Amino acid sequence: MSRVVTDRQQMADAIPDVLKVLSPHGQVEVCGSYVRGVENPNDVDILLLTDDVSLDVIEAVKSLDVYRPKKVNRFLTGFIYKGILFEVFVASHVVEGSARLFLEGPADRNRRLRHTARTKGLIWKFDGLFDKDKQLLECRVRDALLSFLTS
Numbered sequence: 001m002s003r004v005v006t007d008r009q010q011m012a013d014a015i016p017d018v019l020k021v022l023s024p025h026g027q028v029e030v031c032g033s034y035v036r037g038v039e040n041p042n043d044v045d046i047l048l049l050t051d052d053v054s055l056d057v058i059e060a061v062k063s064l065d066v067y068r069p070k071k072v073n074r075f076l077t078g079f080i081y082k083g084i085l086f087e088v089f090v091a092s093h094v095v096e097g098s099a100r101l102f103l104e105g106p107a108d109r110n111r112r113l114r115h116t117a118r119t120k121g122l123i124w125k126f127d128g129l130f131d132k133d134k135q136l137l138e139c140r141v142r143d144a145l146l147s148f149l150t151s
Contacts, residue, residue, distance in 0.1 A: 005083035006040040014082040015044060021061050022088065026050030031089075031103035043078075043085040045103050049093055057088045075126055095128040097142040102126040113149045124149065 005011070015030060022028045025048060032045030048055070057077035058069040069079040078087045091099035102110060102125070117124035121132050129137045129145060139145050 004042070004080065004085045006042060008034070008039070008041070010082065011041070011044055011084050014084050017064060018044075018046060018061065018081060018086055018088075021063055022046065022048055022057075025052065025055055025060055031100070032087075032105055036105065043087050046086060046088045047099055047103055048088055048090045049096055049099070050090060051092065053090055053092050055090055057090065061088075089126065091127065094140060095126075095136070096140050097145045098124070098128045098139040099126055100142040101145055113146075116149050 011034060019028050019030075027049040029047050030044060031047050032043070033041040034044050048057070053074075058066075058071060058079070061069070061079060061081070064081050067080040069077065071077045072087075075091065076087060076089055078085060080086070089099060089103060101113070114124050117129065122137070123130045123134075129139045129149075131137060
């Protein structure tokens with residue numbers, strides 16, 4: 001396969017299959033540029049909220065005809081299905097607000113929020129908001145986290 005599909009209709013046709021195989025493992029939702037309405041998104045981001053953050057996403061999607069599955073890091077697994085790049089982000093409910101805020105994007109807004117966190121002596125990333133001692137701070141609620149980072 002030489003080219004990843006960026007057509008919204010083809011993505012819309014493939015998304016239900018992926019959600020169906022992931023939903024038994026937790027709460028799933030589509031996020032990112034596709035949801036923001038970008039005309040030709042590069043990929044489809046999926047947030048999987050689960051109590052089992054060690055879930056093997058590649059194993060979970062094995063019933064689909066996926067191409068080039070790859071675990072990128074402990075939170076992110078990517079694969080191509082029906083010519084579409086899917087990126088599945090796995091998070092616990094403890095960091096749900098942080099994960100949602102991060103996946104909403106866009107990237108330039110996330111860079112500004114990370115910068116603001118640094119000016120407060122904190123680190124913000126997909127898996128939470130951390131203090132200087134790398135202790136996870138409360139980040140279950142997206143709106144509260146956004147309010148804190150923009151105040």
